[in-house]
Amino acid sequence: MVQDCEHALLTYAEFAECEIGSDLALVSVALGKFRLACLHNGLGEERWREVELATAEGLNNAIMHGGGTADDLVRLRWNWTGEVLEVRIFDSGDFAPSDLLPPGLPADPLAESGRGGFLIAAMMDEVVDEMCEGRHCLLMRKRVGEKAPPREQTAETGALIAAMTEDLSNSYENLATFYRFSEELATATSFDDFMRRALHRLVKWAQADEVQVSLDDEGSLALSYYHGPEERVISRADGHVTLTALTPRKDTLEMRAFRGDAGSTVEECASLARHDPLWRETGIACVCPVLFQGAPIGVVSIIRRKAEPHFSAAQIHLVRAVGDFLGIARTTAILQEQRQTQQRAMRELEIASEIQQLLLPRFFPTSAKSRIFGISQAATEVGGDYFDVLPIGERGVLVAIADVMGKGLPAALLATVLRATIRARLDLAAEPGRLLSEINSQLIPDLAKLDMFITAQLAFLCHETGRLIYASAGHCPILMYRRGSAAAEQKAAGGIPLGVLTDAAYDSTYESVKSGDRFVFLTDGLYEVHSPAGEILGLDRVAAKIPALWEGSPASFCRGLLDFVRVHSGGVPATDDRTLLTLECL
Numbered sequence: 063m064v065q066d067c068e069h070a071l072l073t074y075a076e077f078a079e080c081e082i083g084s085d086l087a088l089v090s091v092a093l094g095k096f097r098l099a100c101l102h103n104g105l106g107e108e109r110w111r112e113v114e115l116a117t118a119e120g121l122n123n124a125i126m127h128g129g130g131t132a133d134d135l136v137r138l139r140w141n142w143t144g145e146v147l148e149v150r151i152f153d154s155g156d157f158a159p160s161d162l163l164p165p166g167l168p169a170d171p172l173a174e175s176g177r178g179g180f181l182i183a184a185m186m187d188e189v190v191d192e193m194c195e196g197r198h199c200l201l202m203r204k205r206v207g208e209k210a211p212p213r214e215q216t217a218e219t220g221a222l223i224a225a226m227t228e229d230l231s232n233s234y235e236n237l238a239t240f241y242r243f244s245e246e247l248a249t250a251t252s253f254d255d256f257m258r259r260a261l262h263r264l265v266k267w268a269q270a271d272e273v274q275v276s277l278d279d280e281g282s283l284a285l286s287y288y289h290g291p292e293e294r295v296i297s298r299a300d301g302h303v304t305l306t307a308l309t310p311r312k313d314t315l316e317m318r319a320f321r322g323d324a325g326s327t328v329e330e331c332a333s334l335a336r337h338d339p340l341w342r343e344t345g346i347a348c349v350c351p352v353l354f355q356g357a358p359i360g361v362v363s364i365i366r367r368k369a370e371p372h373f374s375a376a377q378i379h380l381v382r383a384v385g386d387f388l389g390i391a392r393t394t395a396i397l398q399e400q401r402q403t404q405q406r407a408m409r410e411l412e413i414a415s416e417i418q419q420l421l422l423p424r425f426f427p428t429s430a431k432s433r434i435f436g437i438s439q440a441a442t443e444v445g446g447d448y449f450d451v452l453p454i455g456e457r458g459v460l461v462a463i464a465d466v467m468g469k470g471l472p473a474a475l476l477a478t479v480l481r482a483t484i485r486a487r488l489d490l491a492a493e494p495g496r497l498l499s500e501i502n503s504q505l506i507p508d509l510a511k512l513d514m515f516i517t518a519q520l521a522f523l524c525h526e527t528g529r530l531i532y533a534s535a536g537h538c539p540i541l542m543y544r545r546g547s548a549a550a551e552q553k554a555a556g557g558i559p560l561g562v563l564t565d566a567a568y569d570s571t572y573e574s575v576k577s578g579d580r581f582v583f584l585t586d587g588l589y590e591v592h593s594p595a596g597e598i599l600g601l602d603r604v605a606a607k608i609p610a611l612w613e614g615s616p617a618s619f620c621r622g623l624l625d626f627v628r629v630h631s632g633g634v635p636a637t638d639d640r641t642l643l644t645l646e647c648l
Contacts (some may be wrong), residue, residue: 104210
C-alpha cells in the first residue's frame, strides 16, 4: 500500500489475486498462479517452498473451515513491496480477531486442531487474523528480499515454467483427490458405500458423464460399480456386486488394459465392438488399471458422451492415481473383511468353549459310598469329549463318558446333544445297556446324515447291591484297580459305536465292588500319545502306572496322570482331547 504525498487522500496498492470455489482440488490451480508470479520475480525455490506450505495450509483451512457454502469464493491475494512478500486469504467465516498466535504444536500429538496454525507461523515471519473488506482475512508476511529486475522471458523458459506449473497442478489435484477419497473411505458405512461416493466425485473431477469399475472375476472382468445418468439393475451373488446388463468378456478394451497392465484411451466409442461395455454411439473413453502392489485387480473407466474436448493429460493422470488408490482400498477392504470373519469365528469358538465347560460337572457328588472326580482337556477351543456324573437319589450314581468322532464345533454340538439325551432318560440309569440302546435309536438318524459316530460308556454304581453295572458302545476299556494289585485291570465291555447300526443292542456287565476299589474311565487321547522319538504310550503302560499315582484323592490322581502323559509327549500340544473320570468306592 503506497500513499501519494501530494494527494494525502489518494492511496493505491499493487497486487495480484485470484478467486477459487470451495473445492480443495482448486487449491493447486491457485498455487500454480502464485508460484509462477513468484518465480518470475526471482523468488528462490527454498523460500518458495516455505511460502507454498503456509499458503496451501491457509487455503485448505479457508475451504474446510471458512464457514461458507460450496458456492462461496475464497480469494488469494499477494503483493511484493520492498523485501516483504505479503499474502492475504479471504473467506466467509464468522471470525473474532485475536492477537494470540499458536505457541507450538498441540499437546495431543494425534490432534489435528492447531497443527495448521503452527505450520503457518513456522513458515512465515508474521501472521495476523483480521476482518478486512467485510470478510475474514488471514494476513501472512515474509521477508524474501527485493524483486529481481524484469527480464525477457524466452519461449523455452515460458514452456519450462508452464510444464512445471502443470506438474505442480497435477500433484495438488492428486493430493486433493487422495485427501477426499481417504475422508470418504473413513466415513463410509461399507466399501460399496465408499465406491458410490468415490465414483460420484471422479465423474465431477474428470468432467465425465459415466464412470465404471470392473473387477477381476476368475481371469475375466465383471462390471462391479457404476455411476452415470441411467439406472441399471444390480444383482448380488456371493457378496459380489455385478451389473447383469453386461457379462464378462475377454475381447474388450477393458480386458486389454487389464491384461496389459497399462491404460488406454479411445477417441470414438462407436469404433468399439458392439459387445464392448464401453461402446457408445458417440463419445470418448479412458481406461486405467486398478493395481495393488503392481498387480492388476481390475480397471476403472471414464466415459464422456461428447467427442470434444478430449481428456487432458491431467485428467488421465488423475484417473490413474484413482486406480492406484482404489486398488489399495479394495484390497484393504477384503483383508479387513477376512479379519472380521476370523475374529467372529474365534469369538464364536470362545463362546462355544465357555458353554461346553459350563455343561461339564464343576462339582462332584460326595457320599458315604464313593468319591468321584473328572477333568477334560480339549485339543482345540472346543472338543468332542464329554463326561457327566448324575446322582440317582439314594440308589446310586450314574457316570458317563463319550468321545465324538472328530474335533471342533461339530463334535462339541453332538456331545451336547448326547448329554441332553442321557439326562432325558435317567429312568434307565440302573440299566446302562438298555439306556445306550435307547440313545442309539434316538441319535442314529442325525448321526447317519452327518456320517459321524460316538463311542460312549455308562456305569451305574448301585449303593444297594454293591455292584458296578456298566455298558460300552465301542469305547475304550475301564481300568479297575484293587489294592495290592501290580497294575489296573482292563474291563472291556465291547459294543459298537452309537450311530453305526439302527437296531444295535447293548448289554450290561456287572462287577462286584468293595471298599478301596478304584475305577478309571478315559478317552483314547490319554494313551494314544507319542513320545518325541515316536513311541506310543499305550493303555497297558497307563494301567501299570495307576498304583504308583493313586496314593491320594481322585483329584490328585487325575492331575498326576495328566502330568505323566504330558511328560511322555515331551510337552507337545495335544492333538486329541484328553478326558479322565475316576470313581473310588468307600
